[in-house]
Amino acid sequence: MVYIKNEKGGSFIFAIVLLFCVSLFLFSLVSWHDSIYRIYDWLETYYEHKAVELMKRDG
Structure with a gap:
């Protein structure tokens, strides 16, 4: 079975960018949700x- 290899940290950099x-x-x-509810x-x-x-004026 062939596994994906991490070539010089490329996968790690991609994972960090995706996480960001x-x-x-x-x-x-x-x-955005917070500002709408505010x-x-x-x-x-x-x-x-x-x-x-x-009510105070009319009552």
Whole structure:
């Protein structure tokens, strides 16, 4: 059976580059998700505050 040989560290360098790319992608995805939920939290707080003001004014 023929095995894949590591020729002068080429596979190791490829693995490190692939790990870097995947890590960067995952970090970007998590950062994007966090920013979206921060916007949703801000909107929720804003509209809760406006609803309370409206109820105080009318009540």
